[in-house]
Amino acid sequence: MWGCLVLLGYAQSADLVILKSRQGGIYDEAVAGLTSELERQGYQLVIQTLVLKGDRSDPDIVRTALTRKPKLLVAVGNNAVQAIQQYYERQPNQPKVPVVFTMVLDPVGLGLNPEAGSKASLFTGVELSVRPQRMFRALLDVHSQVKTIGLLYNPDDPTSRRLVAQAEDDAKRMELQLVAAPLRPNESLQGALQSLQNKIDAFMLIPDPVCASPEPFNQILAFTTEQKIPLIAFADTFVRRGALLGLGIDFREQGILGAELVARVLEGGNPASLPIQSPRKYLIYYNLRQAKALNLTIPEMLLNLADKVFEQ
Amino acid sequence: MMSLLWGFGFAQRSSESAEWLFADPQEVVKTTTRTERTVYESFTTVRVLTRSEIELSGAQTVQELLERMVADFQGQEASLHRFLSVRGAYSSSEFNERLLFLLDGLPLNDALLGNFPAMMISTHDVERVEVAFGPGSAMYGPNAFAGVVNIITTQENERPSLFNGYTARGGYNASLRWSSRTPNGTQWGMQASFWRDPGSDRIRNNDTLVRSVMLNTQIGAPNRRHWKLYYAYIDGDRGSVGMRYGVFPTPHDRFVYRTHYWQAEQSSQSETRSQVVRLYGLTGEQDMLRSTPLDNFGLGSRTPREFEQSMAGLEAYWRWNLPQASILAGGDFRWTQARSAVHLGGTHSGTNLAVFLQGEWNLGRWRPILGARYDQHSIYGSQFSPRGGFTYQLSAHDILRASVGQAFRAPSYIELYLQNFPIWMPVQVGSSWVPFQIDIWGNSKLRPERVLSAEVGWKHASPRGWSLDLCYFYQDIEDGVTLFQIFSNQPNIRQYNNLFDYTIRGWSAEFSAKLGKGWNLSAGYVQQRYDARIREEYKPPVESAVLRLAYWQERGLSGQIAFNYPAVGVGRTDAYAWNSMLNLIYHQDERTRWSLRVDNLFNTPTELSWRVPGGSRSVWFTFQRDW
Numbered sequence: 001m002w003g004c005l006v007l008l009g010y011a012q013s014a015d016l017v018i019l020k021s022r023q024g025g026i027y028d029e030a031v032a033g034l035t036s037e038l039e040r041q042g043y044q045l046v047i048q049t050l051v052l053k054g055d056r057s058d059p060d061i062v063r064t065a066l067t068r069k070p071k072l073l074v075a076v077g078n079n080a081v082q083a084i085q086q087y088y089e090r091q092p093n094q095p096k097v098p099v100v101f102t103m104v105l106d107p108v109g110l111g112l113n114p115e116a117g118s119k120a121s122l123f124t125g126v127e128l129s130v131r132p133q134r135m136f137r138a139l140l141d142v143h144s145q146v147k148t149i150g151l152l153y154n155p156d157d158p159t160s161r162r163l164v165a166q167a168e169d170d171a172k173r174m175e176l177q178l179v180a181a182p183l184r185p186n187e188s189l190q191g192a193l194q195s196l197q198n199k200i201d202a203f204m205l206i207p208d209p210v211c212a213s214p215e216p217f218n219q220i221l222a223f224t225t226e227q228k229i230p231l232i233a234f235a236d237t238f239v240r241r242g243a244l245l246g247l248g249i250d251f252r253e254q255g256i257l258g259a260e261l262v263a264r265v266l267e268g269g270n271p272a273s274l275p276i277q278s279p280r281k282y283l284i285y286y287n288l289r290q291a292k293a294l295n296l297t298i299p300e301m302l303l304n305l306a307d308k309v310f311e312q
Numbered sequence: 313m314m315s316l317l318w319g320f321g322f323a324q325r326s327s328e329s330a331e332w333l334f335a336d337p338q339e340v341v342k343t344t345t346r347t348e349r350t351v352y353e354s355f356t357t358v359r360v361l362t363r364s365e366i367e368l369s370g371a372q373t374v375q376e377l378l379e380r381m382v383a384d385f386q387g388q389e390a391s392l393h394r395f396l397s398v399r400g401a402y403s404s405s406e407f408n409e410r411l412l413f414l415l416d417g418l419p420l421n422d423a424l425l426g427n428f429p430a431m432m433i434s435t436h437d438v439e440r441v442e443v444a445f446g447p448g449s450a451m452y453g454p455n456a457f458a459g460v461v462n463i464i465t466t467q468e469n470e471r472p473s474l475f476n477g478y479t480a481r482g483g484y485n486a487s488l489r490w491s492s493r494t495p496n497g498t499q500w501g502m503q504a505s506f507w508r509d510p511g512s513d514r515i516r517n518n519d520t521l522v523r524s525v526m527l528n529t530q531i532g533a534p535n536r537r538h539w540k541l542y543y544a545y546i547d548g549d550r551g552s553v554g555m556r557y558g559v560f561p562t563p564h565d566r567f568v569y570r571t572h573y574w575q576a577e578q579s580s581q582s583e584t585r586s587q588v589v590r591l592y593g594l595t596g597e598q599d600m601l602r603s604t605p606l607d608n609f610g611l612g613s614r615t616p617r618e619f620e621q622s623m624a625g626l627e628a629y630w631r632w633n634l635p636q637a638s639i640l641a642g643g644d645f646r647w648t649q650a651r652s653a654v655h656l657g658g659t660h661s662g663t664n665l666a667v668f669l670q671g672e673w674n675l676g677r678w679r680p681i682l683g684a685r686y687d688q689h690s691i692y693g694s695q696f697s698p699r700g701g702f703t704y705q706l707s708a709h710d711i712l713r714a715s716v717g718q719a720f721r722a723p724s725y726i727e728l729y730l731q732n733f734p735i736w737m738p739v740q741v742g743s744s745w746v747p748f749q750i751d752i753w754g755n756s757k758l759r760p761e762r763v764l765s766a767e768v769g770w771k772h773a774s775p776r777g778w779s780l781d782l783c784y785f786y787q788d789i790e791d792g793v794t795l796f797q798i799f800s801n802q803p804n805i806r807q808y809n810n811l812f813d814y815t816i817r818g819w820s821a822e823f824s825a826k827l828g829k830g831w832n833l834s835a836g837y838v839q840q841r842y843d844a845r846i847r848e849e850y851k852p853p854v855e856s857a858v859l860r861l862a863y864w865q866e867r868g869l870s871g872q873i874a875f876n877y878p879a880v881g882v883g884r885t886d887a888y889a890w891n892s893m894l895n896l897i898y899h900q901d902e903r904t905r906w907s908l909r910v911d912n913l914f915n916t917p918t919e920l921s922w923r924v925p926g927g928s929r930s931v932w933f934t935f936q937r938d939w
Binding site for chain 2: 021026048049051077078103104105128207208209212213222234237248249251288289292
């Protein structure tokens, strides 16, 4: 009986193979959203899930996924979609299937947009992004005097460069000024922060490890606390730890949007003609203690509409 | 145990997943201090069991879950109950009176025994369990002696969810869950469960039959002023196996527990302050159905020994947020009553008034905390329970913690006023064993048990996905309560007395590693030594360990093999031997799950298996379908 169960789990072909960049947490939330939406739409699919190990065995995992002869692959996270991309490029003569990705921070940077040409013709998906203008608007709703916003970014990272360019465009349209200080991983964070000292009214955290990893974030938080300027971020974890406000992603919705694309591909849609989806809803978080420390009053209406309000 | 510490040590992003930056790198718990602190920043040892770990364990009840998954707990079968010992602080009266249990924050321990039978909460509706070790009386008052267990149930179900499962040997479970939320933030939820755990086929009469209903509603937005109303009813019936003091096993006795819990809570928060006011209480009855043994150890008639109890309380606390600190202050007034004309001599009641204060500071790498609670009880007098501690962040991957505190366990109404409660012990006469009747008396002059507890610990979270937690703990227990022969010429009379002073010194280690692709390895080890000033004739084992290898995926086959040392003990004999458990789960789809559980996989002779002839290994098969 146990042997039957093992065979059932591992050797069966699958309609859909989900490849996750990592196990657990937000990846599982997205997968849960995807599978439940597909079921809700009436799809009875055989689904198998694989997880990358983050090492040289990842191409083998993609090959394993394709041996299941799925109708399409779902990639959850940057690593997963990149592993599939690289496998497809290295194995041009092997059969390929369409790929729907979700939770990818910079699909354009990875060449997954339709404009990228034939190499992206099998890919479509959902981007993981919070538009800077939404964050600026959320900030101005609680602190209308802000004029200059600072941020740190890694200039060698094309994703960060794109995010900063987008933020500069959005800031200009909203008559704000953006001051972007470059910081490479081996450079001094304190030096970069000092270059922003007394020049900015607020600090915006972007999803770049040079500023958003726990230790750099602690230093940035200490800097903004000392400077008495608000810190805005892109996820609730930072607001819990002391940022004034955050605009976050609903990961389950990432899966649901992915499921909609999966359904269209299964119905015969061409991935190349399906535009990359952006999140439809954002979650907003406030930290009341930080608001008090900055002498800011967050309107009651905004607090009522917030997804979570932190007090510490 | 999984430590979700992902966020450290990542360098260049171009070839790495950047979406992890959106995730919370650390689990957050509220149980220790009533404020949110990450597991990493907790100043005492905290263990968190997530939903996937609960499923992998195969545990049917919260009791089993804690025994199987946390090395600091040791299960023990007793006369009417299976209780938990915690880091050597075992039960003094065979119930879980030295642990405080919370259900979604609602205190569950009763006044009659100071107990909550954790075997009567099914794991099917549990989303997560938070365990905070160490003295918790500075925040929660009585019974938070060795730790606090907070059981958090599944709240969000957007559509009705009904599942049922079947196990071999007549076991089954059925549960209905449903919740909904309106656009203005009001939400309601209900859970009804009905299940039978057949117990192990290694022993007779340790089956459990439980019916429970939980209703909750929240009026108002969760992050603003809102009301929460909560009601739970637990009706459980459990068999007994043996007794701590070597009483003849009575495989006919039952422990019946029927209790209503309720709570109404109003919370509000502003920029600088938050406030919680709640009314809570319970009413219920307990029957301890016992058989009178005949001379030949046959079974006489079974008679009920009935008790009733009530509790009502009003608690309020406020929290102020300062620039680098938060202060929490509050008070609690509680009234309790127990009744039994035959076994308690009538009705007894008491009141307890308490005030508590706690301060937490955020001083960069240091996060100290200081708190205290003062209780004034109408029966046993006043108790002062201070607690202090800190965490210090050595580096991005290492954190030190230390804490010291006092806690107390209030004597229960049973211990204070019991009368007309005979039990039977086997006595050898010639070559035969005959039952010898013993009468147990309460003692109205009992003092609360007290513990002074201290702990130092270090946690390392590697960016490569493994973590290690080491801790040294010390517990100095005074006025430990036990039964004692008070008259030298009347060996048949035993009375509760404050007899034991002893210390426990020990250390614990917890290791967890993600092995990649859904695999996780966890190991826990606890060692303790006793320094008895009065020798206790029974104590839990000096070492315990848990080893788990798990594989988890959303669809298809998942499973866990786990080893516990020692296996659950029985009666006065020291527990021994490794118990091994295999649990395989096949997720056919989002709504269908099959599982196969094998207990004592390698058929090792253990205390439980020795007691019952006819085999040790037991196999359960469960099918669950969510409608």
